[in-house]
Amino acid sequence: MQGKLIIISAPSGSGKTSIIKEVLKHFGNIEFSRSATTRQPRKDEKHGEDYYFMTLQAFKRSIEQDEFLEYEQVYQKQYYGTLKSELTRIWKKGNHVIFDVDVNGGLNIKKKYPDQSLGLFIMPPSLEELKRRLEIRARDDDRSINQRLNKAKTELVYAHNFDKVIVNDNLEEAVSEAIMGIDQFLKKG
Numbered sequence: 001m002q003g004k005l006i007i008i009s010a011p012s013g014s015g016k017t018s019i020i021k022e023v024l025k026h027f028g029n030i031e032f033s034r035s036a037t038t039r040q041p042r043k044d045e046k047h048g049e050d051y052y053f054m055t056l057q058a059f060k061r062s063i064e065q066d067e068f069l070e071y072e073q074v075y076q077k078q079y080y081g082t083l084k085s086e087l088t089r090i091w092k093k094g095n096h097v098i099f100d101v102d103v104n105g106g107l108n109i110k111k112k113y114p115d116q117s118l119g120l121f122i123m124p125p126s127l128e129e130l131k132r133r134l135e136i137r138a139r140d141d142d143r144s145i146n147q148r149l150n151k152a153k154t155e156l157v158y159a160h161n162f163d164k165v166i167v168n169d170n171l172e173e174a175v176s177e178a179i180m181g182i183d184q185f186l187k188k189g
Contacts, residue, residue, distance in 0.1 A: 002091055002116065003029075003090070003091050003094070003097060004096045004097075004116050004117065004118070005097050005098075005099065005109060005113050005116055005117035006023075006030065006096065006097065006098040006099065006120070006182055006185070007098075007101060007109050007110060007118065007119045007120065008020055008099060008101070008106075008120050009101055009102060009105070009107075009119065009121055009122070010103075010121060010122035010123070010124075010155075010168075011124060011130060011148070011151065011155045011156065012134070012152065013124065013130050013134040013148065013152075014122045014124045014130065014152075015122055015124075015168040015174065016100055016122045018171060018175075019166075019171070020032065020098060020100050022178075022179075023098065023175070023178055023179060023182060024098065027096075027179075027182065027186075029095050029096055030095060030096045030097070030098050030182075031090045031093065031095040032098055032100070033082055033087070033090065033097050033098065033099050033100075034048070034050070035051055035080050035081060035082055035101065036051065036052040036053075036054050036062070036068075036080070036081050036082070036083055037051045037052070037054065037078070037080045037081075038053075038054055038055065038056045038077065038078055038079045038080075039053075039078045039080075040053070041053050056077060056079070059071075059079050062081075063081075067083055067085070068081040068083060069081075069087060069108075069112065070082050070101070070104075070105045070108040070109055070112075072104050072105050074151075075147060080101075080102065080105070081105070082105065082109070102155070103121075103155040106121075106162070107119075107158065107161055107162075110161075110162075118182065118185040119161075119162035119163045119164070120162060120163065120164050120165075120166060120178055120181060120182075121158075121159045121162035121164070121165045121166070122174065123156070123159055123165050123166065123167045123168065124152070124167075124168060125168070125169035127152065127153070129169075131149055134148055134149070163181075164177075164181050166181075
């Protein structure tokens with residue numbers, strides 16, 4: 001059985017991960033699709049729980065073997081993608097899938113499953129606030145933050161291609177809006 005797909009996309013630092021965590025607490029029949037990546041794990045991340053960490057060679061081999069639903073070279077030598085096996089794994093349990101993907105990945109999934117998917121774009125209140133959030137979380141150096149901000153400017157242009165845009169200037173309200181939109185989507189035939 002194929003379930004439905006909930007796509008959450010946003011510029012890095014917009015709060016999509018926080019929103020997804022709350023959505024997962026609310027719905028018992030939605031499961032998170034772990035992405036594959038070639039980047040190194042951060043100190044608190046585990047293979048198979050947070051991401052599927054792959055070497056660049058293994059990732060490229062999976063591309064050649066058509067094992068990805070979508071993938072993207074996000075930064076130089078850094079790939080992210082969704083393995084088709086993740087959908088199979090989640091759908092076999094009778095659950096719906098929720099994705100935390102970059103904007104291009106989200107739009108690619110939406111193209112492949114137009115009637116089965118809901119695309120939510122999480123919008124930061126401003127680029128200044130986005131920069132502040134990236135600095136506060138202290139995961140990236142100044143160069144990486146500037147890369148993320150430049151990428152965000154490009155991604156914001158595509159917000160209108162999603163089914164719903166949620167401005168995250170208040171996390172509680174953004175979570176509530178996401179839950180309401182997902183609930184309506186899942187109730188539709």
